[in-house]
Amino acid sequence: MQTDAHVPPVSVILPVFNAQATVAATLQCLLNQTLKDLEIIVVNDASADDSLTVVESIARKEQRVRLLSLEKNAGVYRARAEGIKISRGEYVGFFDADDFAKPDMFEILFSNCKQHNADIAVCGVDCVSDSGKFIHHKVKFKKDKNVTSQIFSGFCRKHFGTGALWNKLYRRELIETYATRPFRWRQDIGEDTIVNIGCFLDARRIRLIDKSLYEYVMHPRSTTQILDKSSAFCRMMQAYAIAVDMYKDKGVEVLEGITELYARQLNFSAYRISSAEQLRDCEELLADALGLLAEQYPAGLACLVNRGFCRGGKSRKSRGLLSAAQKKLKQFLQLRT
Numbered sequence: 001m002q003t004d005a006h007v008p009p010v011s012v013i014l015p016v017f018n019a020q021a022t023v024a025a026t027l028q029c030l031l032n033q034t035l036k037d038l039e040i041i042v043v044n045d046a047s048a049d050d051s052l053t054v055v056e057s058i059a060r061k062e063q064r065v066r067l068l069s070l071e072k073n074a075g076v077y078r079a080r081a082e083g084i085k086i087s088r089g090e091y092v093g094f095f096d097a098d099d100f101a102k103p104d105m106f107e108i109l110f111s112n113c114k115q116h117n118a119d120i121a122v123c124g125v126d127c128v129s130d131s132g133k134f135i136h137h138k139v140k141f142k143k144d145k146n147v148t149s150q151i152f153s154g155f156c157r158k159h160f161g162t163g164a165l166w167n168k169l170y171r172r173e174l175i176e177t178y179a180t181r182p183f184r185w186r187q188d189i190g191e192d193t194i195v196n197i198g199c200f201l202d203a204r205r206i207r208l209i210d211k212s213l214y215e216y217v218m219h220p221r222s223t224t225q226i227l228d229k230s231s232a233f234c235r236m237m238q239a240y241a242i243a244v245d246m247y248k249d250k251g252v253e254v255l256e257g258i259t260e261l262y263a264r265q266l267n268f269s270a271y272r273i274s275s276a277e278q279l280r281d282c283e284e285l286l287a288d289a290l291g292l293l294a295e296q297y298p299a300g301l302a303c304l305v306n307r308g309f310c311r312g313g314k315s316r317k318s319r320g321l322l323s324a325a326q327k328k329l330k331q332f333l334q335l336r337t
Helices: 023-031 051-061 076-086 105-116 151-156 172-178 191-202 229-250 252-266 276-296 299-305 316-336
Strands: 010-016 038-044 065-069 091-094 120-128 134-139 145-147 168-171 206-217
Touching: 010 023, 010 076, 010 105, 023 038, 023 051, 038 051, 038 076, 051 065, 065 076, 076 191, 091 105, 091 172, 105 120, 105 168, 105 206, 134 206, 151 191, 151 252, 168 172, 172 191, 191 229, 191 252, 229 252, 229 276, 229 299, 252 299, 276 299
Parallel strands: 010 038, 010 091, 038 065, 120 206
Antiparallel strands: 091 168, 120 134, 120 168, 145 206
């Protein structure tokens, strides 16, 4: 039996919002983990369905499940932040309320962190159907590997897979620093990447694991599936602006790396728009993002236009893009005032 003084090796944060159909199975998956000394913190984000009732029923029987219920819906980022604040684990992991994992996922992640003194352990991810049928690899590493150099640049170039939190295990001090900071706006897309920018910037050792241990369930109910391309593009621009705002004091090289990261992200088909008309319904959101970029890092837009690859801005093309972007942003701000 755990006491208040007990420090579990791993805490897993599970935000829940209107997940009554899936949360019981997901919780059972975590309870079945071979790492038995596991603290599972469920944060009910003011669900409007019976999610809370389902979790309460399980928590009454399982001491490893701790429940925190928010009075108002705060979004997945704030829900996770509140969960981290009450967690006790030496390492912290994350899980989504409609996904699954191999039974030894957290035992493998934790043992690799301890054995290799890693700040972050990262495993492979399989995309599966609602029925659990394998679809394709979302993240896959060729071999187990320790990474101790060029960690931040590697993250920005997606050498470690996606920016998601849920296939990683973090040293508590590292994740606590960056996953509890307030964002300027509520951000419900790309919030994981914003957190990971700081984590991979400060991490000194990353452990890559070649096994696919996390199962990402693909279904049409997810936020990324529901958002149309225009909304997804504008929200990703907003995420970029938040990242610039959060890490602007880290120096120009970090901002250039962040810009390269988002240039790659925005090149995915999910964010490609074919006309300015598509942006009409989210102009206010986009204006706020561009306004913040103009204030904090006007060079960033020039680098995005140049696909993010204008590190240092030394080429004639980059200098031209930079000048044009700054001019356009000044015009934009004048029109808003």
